[in-house]
Amino acid sequence: MSSAAEYWMLRLLADKLIAPDNIVIDAKTGISGAGRGGGTGFGYAESNENLIPYGLLKHVHMPEIISTIARIGGGSAAGLVFTPHLVPMTRGILATIYARGRATTAQCLDAARRFYADSAFVRVTDKPPQTKWATGSNLAFVSYAADPDRNLVIALGVVDNLGKGAAGQAVQNANLMCGLPETARLEGAPVWP
Numbered sequence: 001m002s003s004a005a006e007y008w009m010l011r012l013l014a015d016k017l018i019a020p021d022n023i024v025i026d027a028k029t030g031i032s033g034a035g036r037g038g039g040t041g042f043g044y045a046e047s048n049e050n051l052i053p054y055g056l057l058k059h060v061h062m063p064e065i066i067s068t069i070a071r072i073g074g075g076s077a078a079g080l081v082f083t084p085h086l087v088p089m090t091r092g093i094l095a096t097i098y099a100r101g102r103a104t105t106a107q108c109l110d111a112a113r114r115f116y117a118d119s120a121f122v123r124v125t126d127k128p129p130q131t132k133w134a135t136g137s138n139l140a141f142v143s144y145a146a147d148p149d150r151n152l153v154i155a156l157g158v159v160d161n162l163g164k165g166a167a168g169q170a171v172q173n174a175n176l177m178c179g180l181p182e183t184a185r186l187e188g189a190p191v192w193p
Contacts, residue, residue, distance in 0.1 A: 008095065008097060008140075008142045008155045008156070008157035009023070009069070009072075009097055009099070009155055010068075010072055010115070011111045011112055011114075011115035011116075012099070012101070012103070012108060012111060012112075012144075012153065012155065013069065013072040013073035014072055014073075014115075015111050016074075017101050017103035017107060017108060017111060017153065018073075018099035018100060018101035018103070018153050019073070019075070019099065019100045019101060020069045020070060020072075020073025020074070020075040020076065020077050021075055021076050021077065021078060021079045021100075022079040022099065022100045023069060023077065023079065023080050023081070023097060023098070023099045024080075024081040024082075024083075024097070024098040024099075025065070025080070025081065025082045025083070025095055025096075025097050025098075026083055026085070026095070026096045026097075026098070027082070027083070027084040027085065027093060027094070027095040027096075028084075028085050028087045028093065028094045028095075028131075029084055029085070029086060029087065029092070029093045029161065030086075030087060030089040030090050030091045030092045030093070030131075030161065031047055031086065031088070031089070031090055032090055032091045032161060032162055047086060047087075047088045048088050049088065050086075050088060051085055051086070051087055051088075052085060052086040053083055053084070053085050053086075054084060054085070054086060055082075055083075055084055056083060059082055059083075059084060061082070062080070062082055065077070065080060065082055066078075066080055089131065091131075091135065091160050091161060091162045091163075092131030092132075092134065092135065092158065092159070092160055092161060093131070093157075093158065093159050093160075093161050094129070094130075094131050094156070094157070094158050095155075095156070095157050095158075096154060096155075096156055097154065097155040097156070097157075098152070098153075098154055099152075099153045099154075099155070100151050100152065100153070101146065101148075101151065101152075101153040102148040102151060103146050103148060103153055104146050104148055105144055105145050105146045107146070108144035108146050108153060108155070109124060109126065109143070109144055112124045112142055112144065116142075120182045120183050121137075121138050121139050121140055121164065121172070121183075121186070122139070122140045122141075122142060123139060123140070123141045123142070124142050124143065125141055125142070125143045126143065127143060128143050128145070128156050129141035129142065129143055129156055129157065129158040130158065131158050131160075133158060134158050134159050134160040134163065134164065135160050135163075136160060136163060137160055137163045137164070138160075138163045138164050138168045138172065138186040138187070139159070139160075139163070139164065140157060140158070140159045140164055141157065141158045141159075142155065142156065142157045142158075143155075143156045143157075144156070168186060171184075171185055171186055172186060
C-alpha cells in the first residue's frame with residue numbers, strides 16, 4: 001500500500017507543489033490486502049457492514065513512506081499521518097492524500113500527466129477514481145483536486161492490490177530487467193477471487 005500512496009505524491013513533491021512536512025494519507029483497502037492467512041478479523045462475518053482502521057501510528061510501511069517523502073520532497077516528513085482502513089470489499093485500494101500546497105488542480109493534473117506520460121499502467125483522470133476501475137488489472141488511476149486559497153492539495157489513487165500489488169510490480173520489474181516489454185503477462189489479468 002505504501003508504494004501506491006507514495007506513487008501518487010512523487011511528482012507533486014518533486015515539483016514542490018506540496019510540502020513534505022504535513023501529509024495525511026487515508027487509505028481504504030479490501031480484505032485481500034491481509035493475504036490468505038489474514039487471521040481473525042478479516043473474514044466476511046467480521047468485515048461485512050464494517051469499516052476497520054488498523055496500524056494506527058505504527059503501520060509497518062510508515063518508515064518507508066517517511067523516507068521516500070523526505071528524499072523526494074527535500075524536507076522532513078515528521079508530520080506524516082497514515083491510516084489504512086479495512087473495507088468490506090474483496091480487492092482494491094483507494095488512497096486519499098491530503099497535503100499543503102498552493103498548486104491548482106490543473107497544475108497537479110498537468111504535472112502528473114507529464115510524469116506518467118510514458119507509463120504503461122498509470123491513468124491520470126479528471127474525475128476522482130473508483131476501485132472498480134482497476135479491478136482485475138495492473139492499472140493505477142490517479143487524480144487531484146486543489147484549492148490554492150485554502151493551501152490544500154488532495155491526491156487520489158486507486159489500484160487493484162491483487163493486480164498492481166507486489167506480484168504485479170514484481171512481474172513488471174522483471175520484464176524491464178529481462179528486456180521484455182513492460183506489459184508482458186500483465187494485460188488482461190484473470191480475476192480471482
